[in-house]
Amino acid sequence: MKKILIVAPAWIGDAIMAQPLYMRLHQRHPGLQLDVLAPAWTRPLHARMPEVHQAIDNPFGHGELGLRKRWQLGRQLKAAHYDQVIVLPNSLKSALVPWFARIPLRTGWVGEARYGLLNDSRKLDPYALPLMVERFVALAEPAGQAFPRPAQPRLSVDTAQRDTTRARLKLPTDLPIVAICPGAEYGPAKRWPARHAAALSLALLERGYQVWLFGSDKDAPIAGEIAAQAPGVVDLTGKTSLSEAIDLMSLARGAVCNDSGLMHVAAALNLPLVALYGSSSPEFTPPLSHRAQIVSLDLDCAPCFERTCPLGHMNCLNELEPQRVLDTLLPMLPSPITKFGV
Template sequence: MTEAVTSGGERILVVGPSWVGDMVMAQSLFKTLKARRPGCTVAVLAPGWSQPILERMAEVDEAIGLDVKHGEFGWRSRQVLARALRERFDRAIVLPRSWKSALVPFLARVPHRTGFTGEQRMLLLNERRRLDKAVLDQTVKRFVSLGLPEEEAARGDFAIPQPRLEVDAANLAALQTRHGLGQRPAIAMMPGAEFGPSKQWPLGHFRRLAEQLIEEGFEIRVMGGPKDTEAGEAIAGGLTHAFNLCGRTQLADAVDLLADCRQVVTNDSGLMHVAAAVGTQIHAIYGSTSPSYTPPLTDKACIHTLALTCSPCFERTCPLGHTNCLKQLAPERLLRAIRG
């Protein structure tokens, strides 16, 4: 838990999401709270991994860690944390729709607790809102709506502030030295996607595009977590001016490295949203998912999708077994877009 910040304004606790992309999109809510409630303080309760991202958001006054494994109830951890948070907040906004996510604000006796109906949360929330998926048709809209008066939120025509993560120039310089980067203008590639293979552009396509871009004078940075190390090697292995950084950098490092890139080629993933939040030109590839639901929140994005009759299916693996929505999206199309 970071040091608590006090002020004379409303003290708001936001129970944050559990995915990188969603946490970046949640900054739109934090920005809205700061604009609509002058003098308020915003604390975010979220998994410990998210702290490096929260530290890059000027609107977050405090990050409170709750490290409970996925699928684990963690009653003792929630109880202890709730006791420590008692009498510290005037309002709680619960972004996830699970009942467990609403438990800490309830146990901490936060007077006003807002969230969407779902999973038997009648006692845990005292302002329960119905989720109209037709009106609130994007994840970010749902987040922001919970920080607005219910009547305004129900219309769905409110402004969505774009996320903007702060960049650490000193850390970027250190990373460039450590990994031998920066000899050429950089283009990042992000081949991972936690959702599943139906979101992942073929590695052979990434490789062909990397080879062509290197020939045209670019440096390639393949980025992702430890799970993406093999994929990174399939793209960058044996190529000069290509660097497999998967599993070799931290989340905060990704913020700085992506801000330093000219352009980014990415699946619909958490790092796509990080790239959007540092203002880098994005080429976002959509297969089984839809850019209408989780678009990169930036004016500098080019969406690549084939919009086949079978997509978006929102399945983790292709139910038809061919993943043509990704395989038929040729590297040459991305190359033309990068050239502008």
């Protein structure tokens, strides 16, 4: 049985975009045991990926070197006798543990001059592989070999946990639900203004839809602004775990999300999705779903990829009107008169 370890990304969206790589590896190696080394907060995602046999917690914080701790973890992983490791982050630090583990084949893009740590290092042509998911999937193949079109990520849903969570939060499902994900951990230049999200929410409520706001406790301030301006929305930010949020989002009949981790969750749940792009670009990290529609103003100053607007006006999102988003979303939704049971 072949055993492969993945050093997985830390961001939720990137972790989801790595799933097509896992699918491809299983196609190439029937009976594969695939483990991931990843931050603990991504464990709920990997638990919903049937391709992943085991998630191993990566205990290192952003920028932390911790050479001794990396050596100790590497020696522990050596006992698992992996045949190959694929290192997805491009940092030198991310390649240290596999090297300490003496995994025979260590694959990844060249990154921070880590030639000595990787013995199957690839030189990336960003023009040939413009999408992040393509850069991940290409590492499933021998160097220079073509790869098939990446599959769409698919997260499984725990229906029993979903029912328990819904009952705990007393959430009705008699009317179709629209999920709105107003946060973006990277920074405010990715967040559609609260007043726009509130206007969209009011338009949906007036048409007979439910609106549920999803996010972590870090998203609670912007969600609170939306809820104050749009009475009737259900604010779930900070009230669910990531695992519970995945389950509850599966009840939605549509979603509106900033370019964020939860946008990729919505895509992996195959929800009809309107994805809002401001400072970032769908040319690199689009939602991987045929049911997603991207809305962007394509201003000359975008994408800037900055956390905050360097020009101070954030026109890329401030001028993205709620009516445009509503016009994109409504044809994707069922009629609000339809009743949905669970």
